[in-house]
Amino acid sequence: NAGVTQTPKFQVLKTGQSMTLQCAQDMNHNSMYWYRQDPGMGLRLIYYSASEGTTDKGEVPNGYNVSRLNKREFSLRLESAAPSQTSVYFCASTRPGANTEAFFGQGTRLTVV
């Protein structure tokens, strides 16, 4: 049982380049999330998908787009990367219900130079 799988694990981009972070879960969870974590800071929600075909902005959505391709996959796209987007990105998923146990991927360490 793989849980939540994120790719890539590491990435270096030049300012202005674009890339897509991939996330897939095999737990049949409805809700999926993208967070960013900066040094010494908490997890800030970028985008959220409550179910297939729906997405919603989080706390810091500017500069990002998402796509909930199907129930398993939720991708995050940076159209024109900026140094301020240097961060660690985590994908997570939760099952339906009030219990907020989230399962996380191993993270993507992104550096924009």
Place this chain on the structure above:
Amino acid sequence: GQSLEQPSEVTAVEGAIVQINCTYQTSGFYGLSWYQQHDGGAPTFLSYNALDGLEETGRFSSFLSRSDSYGYLLLQELQMKDSASYFCAARGGATNKLIFGTGTLLAVQP
């Protein structure tokens, strides 16, 4: 909007007890959960409080008071491996998003 506040750092010695507090503001609150994150790793789930009171899971306990919009994580018999960041989290608001607190870095000293 939603916000969860925690102390930024806590230091304690091995074998001691430490309490990490979390105060929150959110509409449509469903409950408070806690996560542990070791340096360089992904957060992992520790506990969840749907109702007021204390939930115990081994050395870790978590408490919630809805009337005070407050909760805490209690770690007993501290071990060096407990050195990590701890986050409270809540689902709430119109769209039921999962929002995390600012995080508390716990340093356990010998």
